[in-house]
Amino acid sequence: MDTESDFRRREPAGAPRDEGGFDARLVWNTWRRILRDDSLADAITRADHADAAAFADLSTAERAIAADYARTPRATATNLRMYRRSLVRIARIALGRVPLSQRLVFMSGLDVDAVAHDLARTHGYVDDGPNFWRLAGIFVTYLAQRPEFAAHTHQDVLALDRALIALARRVGEITAERWPNARTAAMRDAADVRSMRFVASPAAVVATSRHDLTSWIENPYGYDPAEALAASPRHWLIYFPDADSAPAYAELSERSARVFGQLAAPRTVADVAGALGTLSTAETREVIDRLADLGVVGQEYGRVWKSRHPRQPDALRDEQFVMLDPAVEVLDDEIAEHRFLCHGHFEVGMAVPPGEGLTDFIAELAREPVRVGALRDGFDNRHLVDTMLASLQEHGFVHVTAPLAPSSATLDQLRRAAAIRRGPGLSRTIELALDTASAGTIGALIAAEPTAPVLHLRCTCPGDHASTLAALADLRETGQLRVHHTVVQVAEPACDAQVIQSLRRLGAGVIVDVPWPAPPTPISGLDALTRACVPVHARMTLDRAFFDASTRARALAWAESVFLCGLNLILEADVLWPGPAPTSADFIGVFEAVRAMDDALGDVSVANLPTDEVLLGNASSPRPTTLSELTRRFRLAYLRWRIPLLKSFEGDNTFSQTxxxxxxxxxxxxxxxxxxxxxxxxxxxxxxxxxxxxxxxxxxxxxxxxxxxxxxxxxxxxxxxxxxxxxxxxxxxxxxxxxxxxxxxxxxxxxxxxxxxxxxxxxxxxxxxxxxxxxxxxxxxxxxxxxxxxxxxxxxxxxxxxxxxxxxxxxxxxxxxxxxxxxxxxxxxxxxxxxxxxxxxxxxxxxxxxxxxxxxxxxxxxxxxxxxxxxxxxxxxxxxxxxxxx
Incomplete structure (x- = not known):
C-alpha cells in the first residue's frame, strides 16, 4: 500500500501537467488567446505559420507555446473549430432558458447559429460551462443591442427576460423560507396584524412592459413577433413556484406592483401605506392579503434569507474539505465534446460536459483537499457546485476529508463509507447454488434488496431442481419475486418440458459452460431450450488461441448454428500474456476483437470484466478482492476503453428514456x-x-x-x-x-x-x-x-x-x-x-x-x-x- 507521503507526492489525476517545460496555466491562457485572436489563429494554422506581426505581442514563452501548436496546424485548426462550435451550441442551450427571447431570434429570419457565433466571438469566446443563466443574460443583452430587435415590443420582451435571468441567478444562490407554491395563510383571521411585518419572496420579481404581452407570455413558443400589441403599460410578477419548476407569470395591478416593491425589506402594513401615501391601511392590507394568497408575500419569521443548502446530516458545510479519490483519472478521449472521469476502484465512469469551468472544478478537487466554501465562492451559482459535488459523491468519486491528504488506511475507510452510500441505489448480483437454496430462502433474500437484483443460480442440471424453479416462477407471476434479470448457469442443460416451462415463466436465461471455441459434440437439451424461446448463452474460458482470427470465427459459427443468444467469455490476462508484459495497445486489441465478435453475433461480452451496468453506475461490481498487477492493468484499460464507447452510443437525437x-x-x-x-x-x-x-x-x-x-x-x-x-x-x-x-x-x-x-x-x-x-x-x-x-x-x-x-x-x-x-x-x-x-x-x-x-x-x-x-x-x-x- 502507499504510505501517506507517497500519496502526497503522487500527481493527482486530471491535474495540469508540465509538458515540454511549459507551465500548464500559461499553456491554457495562450490557447485562450489564440481562440480569441483570429489573426493569431490564422497565422498558427497556416502551413507557413511564421508571421512576425501576429506573434509580435506574445512573450517569449507564449511564442514557444504558439510555435508548438503551429507544428500541427491541421489538428490545431480542427480543435479551434470544435471548441468554437461547442461554445455556439452552449450559447443556444442558454438561450433556451428564455423562450420569449428565443422566439424573437427564431422568427427574425436570422441564422440562429450565426447569431450565437457572433455572440461568442464578440464576447471573446467566454466559456461558462453549464452556468447557463449567466450566459443567457449575456445573450439577451447582446440581442437588445442589435437593430433587428429595436422594436418597442421586442425590447419589452428582452427586458422581461433580463428580469427573469436576474431572478434565476439570485435564486441560484439564496432562496426563500417558503416557495410561492406553498400558499401563505392570509391575515383575515389574525387577531392583530398591526405589529406583523411582511416581506416579498426572493423567488419573485416584478417587471414592467410598455405593451400588453399577455398573448406572448401565454404562448412563448408560438407567438408572432410581428403581431401588433396594444401600447398599454403592464406589470408582470415573475416567480419560481419551487426550486425545480419553470418560472411562472402573473399580471399585477399598478398598486399591487408598488406594494410588492415596498416589501423588498420586511415592513408592517402601516409602514407600506405610509411610504406609498396613496393607499389607506385597509387597502394596503387587502393588497398584501392577495399577494399572500398568491404565495409571493409572507409574514417575516426567522431569517428572511437562508442558504439554499438544506441542513441535513449529510449536507456539505462550508468548513468541510473534499477531495477527488486518487483512483479517479481524467481520460484524454472526447466524445460529443464530453470528457470522461473513470474511477479505477469502483469501476464506474462519469461524463464531464463542455465548459472550462467544469474541468477547472475537477482539477481543483484533484490537487489536494479543498474547502467546500471556497468551491462555492468560485461559482456564481452555488447550487451548481452542490449539484456537482452531490453527483461526484453519489458515485464515490469525492470524499469528505481532513485538510490534509488522507493516508492509505484513511482512504480505505473513506472508500468503504462511499460503498455503503452507493449500495442502496445499485442493483446487486445474488449468486446462489440451487443445491443448497430453497425457493423461500431465495425469495427472502430478494425481498430484502432495496433495488431489484440480478439472480444468478448455479447447478449441474436444471432438471434436478424442478420444484424449486417452479416455486420461483410462481412467486414471480404473483409479483412476489422482483428481479432485474435471472440466469441459471448449468453444466448439463437437458431437462423436461415442465422445467423448460418453469424457466420461461421465471424469465430466466440459461448459461451453459462449454469448451473454447466449440464443444466437440452436440449439447443434449440445447435445442429444446432455444426452441422454447429460453435464451441461452455459452460461457467459455479462453486461451491464447483467442488471438487466432479463424478460431474466433469458428466459435461464432458454432454459436450461430445452434441459435445461441450470445457468448460469455472468460478472459484471464495472466493466461493470454504469460510472457513479457503486454502494452495498453495489446489490451485494446483484445477488446476490439471481442467487439468485432459482438458486432457479428449480437451479444458477446467478457464475463469477468465489469458489465456495462457497473460502468454506468447502475449495478454493484463483483470486483475480486485480490488482483495481480497485470489483471489490475487489464481491468483499468477496459474501463478507459469502454466508457467513451458507451457515450458514443448515446447520439444526440431525442429518444424516450422513461x-x-x-x-x-x-x-x-x-x-x-x-x-x-x-x-x-x-x-x-x-x-x-x-x-x-x-x-x-x-x-x-x-x-x-x-x-x-x-x-x-x-x-x-x-x-x-x-x-x-x-x-x-x-x-x-x-x-x-x-x-x-x-x-x-x-x-x-x-x-x-x-x-x-x-x-x-x-x-x-x-x-x-x-x-x-x-x-x-x-x-x-x-x-x-x-x-x-x-x-x-x-x-x-x-x-x-x-x-x-x-x-x-x-x-x-x-x-x-x-x-x-x-x-x-x-x-x-x-x-x-x-x-x-x-x-x-x-x-x-x-x-x-x-x-x-x-x-x-x-x-x-x-x-x-x-x-x-x-x-x-x-x-x-x-x-x-x-x-x-x-
Missing amino acids: PEAEEKLVRLREDLLPGHPELLNLTAGSVVVDVCGGNGRVARRLAPHVGTEGLVVSIEMLRCVTDRARRFGCELGYTNVQFRTGLAQRLPLPDGAADAAVNEWTGAIWQLGLGPAMVAEMVRVVRPGGRIAVTHRLVRLPLTQLDRPWVQFDDIYAWMQNAFARPDLAIVVERVWGQTTSTLAGERATAWRKHYVPRLVNPFEVTYTEDQDPGPHADVCLTIIAERVR
Missing part, C-alpha cells in the same frame, strides 16, 4: 397493432418477436394480448438499452416480456419459433440498407402461417401549419415494398394510419435524450424549443403486414 415519455411518441389509444391484435392473429399463448425493441414500448403494449402463457421477445442491439428495458419491465410488473440483446439481421431464435414478428420506427435499419435482411430474419423466425408487420412514419404534419410537412425518408415506401417482395410472403394488409402527438416544445429535455453515462452535471436540463409551432402534430404512418406462406 415509459411515461414513450407514451407521447405514439399514443396507446392510437397505436395500430396493440389496438388491433387480430391483424397479427394474436391469441392467448402466442409468441411475438419485437425487433429493434428499444426500451420495450411495443413489447409492453402487445404483452396483454398474448396472456400469461404467451411471450413477447424484445430484441435490441445495445446491452445498455436492453438493461434499461428490463428495468422498466420489472418496475411495471411485466412477467411475459423477455428482453434480449441481438441484431435485427441475425435474430437469436430458431426457425419458426414465433407466431408473429413486428418492427416499428427503426429508421437506421432502412438508412443502412439492412431492411431486407431484417425482414428475411423476421420471416425465418415466424412459423408458416404466422405474420410479420413493419411500421414506419411516412410524414409528420404540424397541425397548425399543414403546408410544412416533415419527411424522414422520401423512399421509405419503396424500400419497405421491395423488402416484402419475397416468394414466401403474402401481403395481407397495407394500412396507412395516423396519430397525433404533442409537440416537444415546453418538455424537459432530460426525459427524451439518449443518456447512459452518468454526468457530472446535466447541461441539457433545459426545455425543448425545436418545434416552432405551438400545436400538436399528426404522424402519417404505414404498416405492412404479411403472412408467411411456407
Whole structure:
C-alpha cells in the first residue's frame, strides 16, 4: 500500500501537467488567446505559420507555446473549430432558458447559429460551462443591442427576460423560507396584524412592459413577433413556484406592483401605506392579503434569507474539505465534446460536459483537499457546485476529508463509507447454488434488496431442481419475486418440458459452460431450450488461441448454428500474456476483437470484466478482492476503453428514456397493432418477436394480448438499452416480456419459433440498407402461417401549419415494398394510419435524450424549443403486414 507521503507526492489525476517545460496555466491562457485572436489563429494554422506581426505581442514563452501548436496546424485548426462550435451550441442551450427571447431570434429570419457565433466571438469566446443563466443574460443583452430587435415590443420582451435571468441567478444562490407554491395563510383571521411585518419572496420579481404581452407570455413558443400589441403599460410578477419548476407569470395591478416593491425589506402594513401615501391601511392590507394568497408575500419569521443548502446530516458545510479519490483519472478521449472521469476502484465512469469551468472544478478537487466554501465562492451559482459535488459523491468519486491528504488506511475507510452510500441505489448480483437454496430462502433474500437484483443460480442440471424453479416462477407471476434479470448457469442443460416451462415463466436465461471455441459434440437439451424461446448463452474460458482470427470465427459459427443468444467469455490476462508484459495497445486489441465478435453475433461480452451496468453506475461490481498487477492493468484499460464507447452510443437525437415519455411518441389509444391484435392473429399463448425493441414500448403494449402463457421477445442491439428495458419491465410488473440483446439481421431464435414478428420506427435499419435482411430474419423466425408487420412514419404534419410537412425518408415506401417482395410472403394488409402527438416544445429535455453515462452535471436540463409551432402534430404512418406462406 502507499504510505501517506507517497500519496502526497503522487500527481493527482486530471491535474495540469508540465509538458515540454511549459507551465500548464500559461499553456491554457495562450490557447485562450489564440481562440480569441483570429489573426493569431490564422497565422498558427497556416502551413507557413511564421508571421512576425501576429506573434509580435506574445512573450517569449507564449511564442514557444504558439510555435508548438503551429507544428500541427491541421489538428490545431480542427480543435479551434470544435471548441468554437461547442461554445455556439452552449450559447443556444442558454438561450433556451428564455423562450420569449428565443422566439424573437427564431422568427427574425436570422441564422440562429450565426447569431450565437457572433455572440461568442464578440464576447471573446467566454466559456461558462453549464452556468447557463449567466450566459443567457449575456445573450439577451447582446440581442437588445442589435437593430433587428429595436422594436418597442421586442425590447419589452428582452427586458422581461433580463428580469427573469436576474431572478434565476439570485435564486441560484439564496432562496426563500417558503416557495410561492406553498400558499401563505392570509391575515383575515389574525387577531392583530398591526405589529406583523411582511416581506416579498426572493423567488419573485416584478417587471414592467410598455405593451400588453399577455398573448406572448401565454404562448412563448408560438407567438408572432410581428403581431401588433396594444401600447398599454403592464406589470408582470415573475416567480419560481419551487426550486425545480419553470418560472411562472402573473399580471399585477399598478398598486399591487408598488406594494410588492415596498416589501423588498420586511415592513408592517402601516409602514407600506405610509411610504406609498396613496393607499389607506385597509387597502394596503387587502393588497398584501392577495399577494399572500398568491404565495409571493409572507409574514417575516426567522431569517428572511437562508442558504439554499438544506441542513441535513449529510449536507456539505462550508468548513468541510473534499477531495477527488486518487483512483479517479481524467481520460484524454472526447466524445460529443464530453470528457470522461473513470474511477479505477469502483469501476464506474462519469461524463464531464463542455465548459472550462467544469474541468477547472475537477482539477481543483484533484490537487489536494479543498474547502467546500471556497468551491462555492468560485461559482456564481452555488447550487451548481452542490449539484456537482452531490453527483461526484453519489458515485464515490469525492470524499469528505481532513485538510490534509488522507493516508492509505484513511482512504480505505473513506472508500468503504462511499460503498455503503452507493449500495442502496445499485442493483446487486445474488449468486446462489440451487443445491443448497430453497425457493423461500431465495425469495427472502430478494425481498430484502432495496433495488431489484440480478439472480444468478448455479447447478449441474436444471432438471434436478424442478420444484424449486417452479416455486420461483410462481412467486414471480404473483409479483412476489422482483428481479432485474435471472440466469441459471448449468453444466448439463437437458431437462423436461415442465422445467423448460418453469424457466420461461421465471424469465430466466440459461448459461451453459462449454469448451473454447466449440464443444466437440452436440449439447443434449440445447435445442429444446432455444426452441422454447429460453435464451441461452455459452460461457467459455479462453486461451491464447483467442488471438487466432479463424478460431474466433469458428466459435461464432458454432454459436450461430445452434441459435445461441450470445457468448460469455472468460478472459484471464495472466493466461493470454504469460510472457513479457503486454502494452495498453495489446489490451485494446483484445477488446476490439471481442467487439468485432459482438458486432457479428449480437451479444458477446467478457464475463469477468465489469458489465456495462457497473460502468454506468447502475449495478454493484463483483470486483475480486485480490488482483495481480497485470489483471489490475487489464481491468483499468477496459474501463478507459469502454466508457467513451458507451457515450458514443448515446447520439444526440431525442429518444424516450422513461415509459411515461414513450407514451407521447405514439399514443396507446392510437397505436395500430396493440389496438388491433387480430391483424397479427394474436391469441392467448402466442409468441411475438419485437425487433429493434428499444426500451420495450411495443413489447409492453402487445404483452396483454398474448396472456400469461404467451411471450413477447424484445430484441435490441445495445446491452445498455436492453438493461434499461428490463428495468422498466420489472418496475411495471411485466412477467411475459423477455428482453434480449441481438441484431435485427441475425435474430437469436430458431426457425419458426414465433407466431408473429413486428418492427416499428427503426429508421437506421432502412438508412443502412439492412431492411431486407431484417425482414428475411423476421420471416425465418415466424412459423408458416404466422405474420410479420413493419411500421414506419411516412410524414409528420404540424397541425397548425399543414403546408410544412416533415419527411424522414422520401423512399421509405419503396424500400419497405421491395423488402416484402419475397416468394414466401403474402401481403395481407397495407394500412396507412395516423396519430397525433404533442409537440416537444415546453418538455424537459432530460426525459427524451439518449443518456447512459452518468454526468457530472446535466447541461441539457433545459426545455425543448425545436418545434416552432405551438400545436400538436399528426404522424402519417404505414404498416405492412404479411403472412408467411411456407
